[in-house]
Amino acid sequence: MILPIVAYGDPVLRKVGIEIDKDYPNLQELIANMKETMHNAHGVGLAAPQIGKAIRLFLVDATPFADDEDLSEKERAFLKDFKHVFINPKILKEEGDEWPFNEGCLSIPDVREDVFRQEQITIAYQDENFEKHTATINGLAARVFQHEYDHIEGILFTDKLSSLKKRLIKKKLENISKGKINPEYRMRFPNLKK
Ligand SMILES: [Zn+2]
Numbered sequence: 001m002i003l004p005i006v007a008y009g010d011p012v013l014r015k016v017g018i019e020i021d022k023d024y025p026n027l028q029e030l031i032a033n034m035k036e037t038m039h040n041a042h043g044v045g046l047a048a049p050q051i052g053k054a055i056r057l058f059l060v061d062a063t064p065f066a067d068d069e070d071l072s073e074k075e076r077a078f079l080k081d082f083k084h085v086f087i088n089p090k091i092l093k094e095e096g097d098e099w100p101f102n103e104g105c106l107s108i109p110d111v112r113e114d115v116f117r118q119e120q121i122t123i124a125y126q127d128e129n130f131e132k133h134t135a136t137i138n139g140l141a142a143r144v145f146q147h148e149y150d151h152i153e154g155i156l157f158t159d160k161l162s163s164l165k166k167r168l169i170k171k172k173l174e175n176i177s178k179g180k181i182n183p184e185y186r187m188r189f190p191n192l193k194k
Pocket of ligand 1: 104105106147151187
């Protein structure tokens with residue numbers, strides 16, 4: 001089932017998510033619905049707050065980047081399989097130089113800006129079966145993880161912009177929260193005036 005994606009301005013996007021365990025109600029169904037919702041919106045990641053649940057869960061599917069001709073063969077091969085469910089994830093270490101990438105967000109349609117993040121992260125997480133894993137990832141895979149991880153901390157990529165950039169997009173963000181946009185997927189707007 002495709003779930004409505006919560007738009008910028010909804011307080012749920014500002015909550016720090018709580019950890020979950022395998023008794024969380026209808027978890028497998030929730031994960032399946034989130035996958036469908038992410039693919040329908042052509043997203044490479046979707047975090048639970050974006051469908052209205054302040055819990056520490058997000059999905060990524062970076063496989064669309066595997067077709068990016070600008071990437072090395074090695075990076076493309078890695079991204080082709082970078083499709084995961086992350087439950088109760090942690091960033092254990094962030095290292096390397098900060099690099100810019102033009103980010104967007106399904107909760108903030110039609111806004112894209114360069115965001116600087118560190119190159120490489122070491123992470124710990126549980127998968128959809130609550131098996132524990134650790135991994136070190138870099139480049140675009142790390143980028144997508146960092147963006148989604150911010151969501152479960154109540155942080156949005158627009159928070160990371162310069163004050164000048166923030167002023168420039170302020171009106172656009174207000175319009176999004178009021179539903180004055182035409183997204184290509186189902187959304188829920190906090191300040192919709194009927
Ligand atoms: Zn996002």
